[in-house]
Amino acid sequence: MSKLAVIAYDDQFKAEEVRTKLRRLQQDHLIDLEQALVAVKDDQGEVTLLRMSKPAVEVEAHKGFWNTLVGAIVMEPTLGMASDARSGAIRGALAGAGVDEDFLKDLAATFQNGSSVLFVLIRHASPEQVLAALQGTGGKVLETNLTHQEEAKLQAALKVARAAG
Numbered sequence: 400m401s402k403l404a405v406i407a408y409d410d411q412f413k414a415e416e417v418r419t420k421l422r423r424l425q426q427d428h429l430i431d432l433e434q435a436l437v438a439v440k441d442d443q444g445e446v447t448l449l450r451m452s453k454p455a456v457e458v459e460a461h462k463g464f465w466n467t468l469v470g471a472i473v474m475e476p477t478l479g480m481a482s483d484a485r486s487g488a489i490r491g492a493l494a495g496a497g498v499d500e501d502f503l504k505d506l507a508a509t510f511q512n513g514s515s516v517l518f519v520l521i522r523h524a525s526p527e528q529v530l531a532a533l534q535g536t537g538g539k540v541l542e543t544n545l546t547h548q549e550e551a552k553l554q555a556a557l558k559v560a561r562a563a564g
Contacts, residue, residue, distance in 0.1 A: 401433050401520040404553065405502070405542040407509040411439050414515035415449060417536050421519065421529075429528045433520040442513050502542040509541060516541070530556040 414437040424430045437449040
């Protein structure tokens with residue numbers, strides 16, 4: 400089963416920078432990314448989605464999940480009102496994929512103008528090397544299906560400043 404990690408950044412360019420690091424780690428066979436999506440909200444509130452390209456066959460397997468997640472990102476103000484039938488459908492689909500209401504609230508609160516969010520599905524990783532590469536990149540873990548211990552290690556690595564090298 401793939402591991403999901405959703406990390407929010409206060410900087411609109413940081414999620415893409417971290418995704419680039421993960422792609423380099425993938426080239427070095429230290430991580431196997433199934434999918435990586437970056438959502439950026441610029442200073443005017445415009446949302447841009449940056450997807451890692453994959454062959455159509457691979458993308459098709461998670462197309463419904465990613466489309467629903469993208470819908471939640473783009474419709475985030477509507478989701479907050481909870482009166483729209485479409486927002487209810489998006490909530491239901493995300494809940495079916497293991498994404499809960501608390502995550503949507505955290506996403507809405509965190510995804511402000513001038514910020515970015517990184518969504519990754521990971522098939523396999525060498526945890527120590529990946530955590531070392533992500534050390535000090537900042538960010539807040541919003542959602543994950545990692546164990547509590549793995550999630551705590553990830554959040555700690557994001558916050559810890561890199562040692563002067």
